Amino acid sequence: MSAPVPPLQPTSSPTPADVSDLYAEVFKKQPASLEIVSTGRLKQVGARPPIRDYIRQLWGRRYFLWAEARAKVTSGTRETLLGQAWLVINPILNGLAYYLIFGLILDTRDGIPNFLGYLIIGVFLFQFTTQCVSSGAKSIQSGRNLIRAFTFPRASLPISVVLRSILNLVPTIGAMFLLIVLLPDHETWTMAALLFPVVLVLQVFLATGLALLFARLTTIVPDLTQLISVAMRIWLYASAVFFSIDRFAEYPSIVGLMEANPMYMVLDAARDCLLYATVPDASTWIGLSTWSVGALLVGFLFFWQGEESYGRA
Secondary structure (H helix, E strand, C coil): CCCCCCCCCCCCCCCHHHHHHHHHHHCCCCCCCCCCCCHHHCCCCCCCCCHHHHHHHHHHCHHHHHHHHHHHHHHHCCCCCCHHHHHHHHHHHHHHHHHHHHHHHCCCCCCCCCHHHHHHHHHHHHHHHHHHHHHHHCHHHHCHHHHHHCCCCCCHHHHHHHHHHHHHHHHHHHHHHHHHHHCCCCCCCCHHHHHHHHHHHHHHHHHHHHHHHHHHHHHHCCCHHHHHHHHHHHHHHHCCCCCCHHHHCCCHHHHHHHHCCHHHHHHHHHHHHHCCCCCCCHHHHHHHHHHHHHHHHHHHHHHHHCHHHHHHC
């Protein structure tokens, strides 16, 4: 026979003192501390910082901007069969179309030595400026969610667009050099070709300034995004991409306006360096430098002044 089970003894109910001790143990209060924060340490979210701090913030994000531009260049053509080859194919197709229309049908080749090289340089380099201005103008609107979610210098958005265009330009420039060398009337380069990178740097300054300028203008007048493509097409024709300004020799005012055009200066200087073994005139260097540096400074300051408004774009 099994041993009898002893009867359960009734447990005593907890006293109010025990409950209070348990509550105090579980919800033990930490020592209260009080810190007084002065208003000088508080910063308004999205406020425009001083210009020096703003530049310092941009410089501190330079590695991220470069990595982000590289990632978008790679992903932009990932879904196509030819991938990044389209960075070269597109300007070649554009140049071929312009050659058929203006070189053969309209016959604008008269008076232009090495018309193919002349046309290739014009189309390839102008496309870079078009990409910077068109994409930069839309950078604030397309980055609206980032602007509202994070605090960062908003100039990062149009500058990232320019960096992306620079990366796209590298294979394009390589193809341009190859075509100039291989196509008929190929040129023999001289020491003047070493000045071509300087021309490119000035063009990058010009394109960056315009990207910053239109990035803010389109937040003020959103309809400008619909007009930029038309304006860029007019600028293309006014920059003598596929004809010589000598055709307007009888109209000095038109020639003067075209020669004052910064993109005409870019293309003219590049053609002198790469096609005609000539160092560009001092007036071209002075005019192009003034346009490029001036556009960069004006565009950057104009964009910085609207820093607080982009969160409401």
